[in-house]
Amino acid sequence: MNRxxxxxxxxxxGSCMIINGATGTKIEKRGVPQLSNAWNWGGALS
Incomplete structure (x- = not known):
């Protein structure tokens, strides 16, 4: 089985997943609005 x-x-x-890396930057570049008071969590919470 591959990764x-x-x-x-x-x-x-339903396992808890932690995705590490520049995902916040990539999401922001795609136009997902970011929260000003949280580091790149706007896309994750939507």
Missing amino acids: YNNFIDKLKS
Whole structure:
């Protein structure tokens, strides 16, 4: 099983997932509004 399938299986099972990396920057570049008082959590909370 590759890493993608492993990730999807864990996600479907309801496991807690921590995604590390420049995801906030990538989400902001795609136009998702960010909260001014929280570091790049606007997209994660929507």
